[in-house]
Amino acid sequence: MTEETPGFDNNEKPDVPSADAADSVQNDAAQAAGPADQAGPAAPAGDANATAGLMAALDQARSALGERTADLQRLQAEYQNYRRRVERDRIAVREIAIANLLTELLPVLDDIGRARDHNELVGGFKSVGESVETVAAKMGLQQFGKEGEPFDPLVHEALMHSYSPDVTQTTCVQILQPGYRIGERTIRPARVAVAEPQPGAQKADEISEEENGGPEQG
Secondary structure, X not given: OOOOOOOOOOOOOOOOXXXXXXXXXXXXXXXXXXXXXXXXXXXXXXXXXXXXXXXXXHHHHHHHHHHHHHHHHHHHHHHHHHHHHHHHHHHHHHHHHHHHHHHHHHHHHHHHHHHHHOOOOOHHHHHHHHHHHHHHHHOOEEEEOXXXXXXXOOOEEEEEEEEEOOOOOOEEEEEEEOEEEEOOEEEEOEEEEEEEEOOOHHHHHHHHHHHOOOOOOO
8 A cells, every 4th residue: 555645646746946947046146145245345445434534533623722722822921921011010110100209309318418417407307307218218219429439420420620639530529419329220429529630640650650760579
């Protein structure tokens, strides 16, 4: 007794794809796989473009940062220079104001000095005079000019002139009015009487030395 396979007739054969049908299936599979295969190599190119874009943006940001930093440094330097100029101008204005005030005060100081020279600086007037001199000194006023010092036209003003055998150069022999300065700035030169060596005195000394055999040799 022969067994029959369900679903198949003994005279029927199963359907087997032909060669043409197999080729068609392979072509369809290749066409379907084509876009996927083409997308694979494109990914690295896209990453490179994105990296290049990021690097360009980074370079641009660095350039902008450098420009802003340079601007900030320039502004800071200008501000420091401005502060120095303001401070210098402030000091100069203060010195000029003090000099102007003390210049107006000099006649008062001269009167106090003359009163002291004549022994008239006594009582309450003495206290007031010394207070004025103390305040002027605190503000930087300095008195100069002494008898016997060499005449310097930069700080002395010669009001009287004479000759004297007791001097070997132009010398301040009398202080008529003291000079005053603030720091290195002279606000009034010392007014003095000067004396010069007598004309011919130096020549007479040279003749005397020649007659005596010249100056002594050390």
